[in-house]
Amino acid sequence: MHYSNRxxxxxxxxxALDHYRGQDVIVLALPRGGVPVAAEVANHLGAPLDLLxxxxxxxxxxxxxxxxxxxxxxKPAIVRNEETxxxxxxxxxxxxxxxxxxxxxxxxxxxxxxxxxxPAETEGRVVIIIDDGIATGATVRxxxxxxxxxKPARIVVAVPVAPPGAVAEIKKEAxxxxxxxxxxxxxxxxxxxxxxxxxxxxxVIRILSEHKA
Numbered sequence: 039m040h041y042s043n044r045x046x047x048x049x050x051x052x053x054a055l056d057h058y059r060g061q062d063v064i065v066l067a068l069p070r071g072g073v074p075v076a077a078e079v080a081n082h083l084g085a086p087l088d089l090l091x092x093x094x095x096x097x098x099x100x101x102x103x104x105x106x107x108x109x110x111x112x113k114p115a116i117v118r119n120e121e122t123x124x125x126x127x128x129x130x131x132x133x134x135x136x137x138x139x140x141x142x143x144x145x146x147x148x149x150x151x152x153x154x155x156x157p158a159e160t161e162g163r164v165v166i167i168i169d170d171g172i173a174t175g176a177t178v179r180x181x182x183x184x185x186x187x188x189k190p191a192r193i194v195v196a197v198p199v200a201p202p203g204a205v206a207e208i209k210k211e212a213x214x215x216x217x218x219x220x221x222x223x224x225x226x227x228x229x230x231x232x233x234x235x236x237x238x239x240x241x242v243i244r245i246l247s248e249h250k251a
Contacts, residue, residue: 047170110144151239186211
């Protein structure tokens with residue numbers, strides 16, 4: 039099984055989320071690939087569409103090693119990996135310095151995509167996080183942990199395809215995980231799409247302009 043493109047994947051995912059129609063739902067897409075998938079879900083549920091901008095907070099001399107993550111919002115949420123911080127000997131000042139740089143990058147991306155529009159409120163709402171697929175799930179798990187601080191009524195992670203191990207890990211944090219396709223032989227997300235072309239910023243902006251949060 040595979041999807042012809044992200045729009046078809048979003049349509050199938052929307053049917054699996056049909057039980058949320060009529061509820062106070064907001065759909066949050068991980069750009070850029072998650073946006074066309076999420077747009078189909080938002081259309082089906084009659085829900086607003088917004089972005090979920092997440093940035094890894096890397097160790098200064100080894101940026102790929104995550105010592106935390108920061109999640110966009112009216113009050114950005116910060117997740118700290120205390121074990122990595124301790125083992126790397128990171129001071130509070132060093133952590134805050136990297137965190138502020140990543141917050142600035144989040145703000146740059148939000149202005150690029152949304153202009154001056156503020157982030158949507160998630161408190162008390164059902165939040166559905168959507169991407170076009172998940173490989174390891176580390177970023178999504180960080181996003182879920184961070185979103186909990188914003189007090190949503192429920193956090194749902196929904197993706198068209200992911201390996202079973204990644205789904206199991208995300209289930210430890212999210213209230214629900216919806217993933218129709220969970221192949222044990224995974225490889226890469228793009229293997230499960232006929233058309234997996236990368237989206238441009240212009241395409242993201244166009245889709246978002248049609249879905250006012």
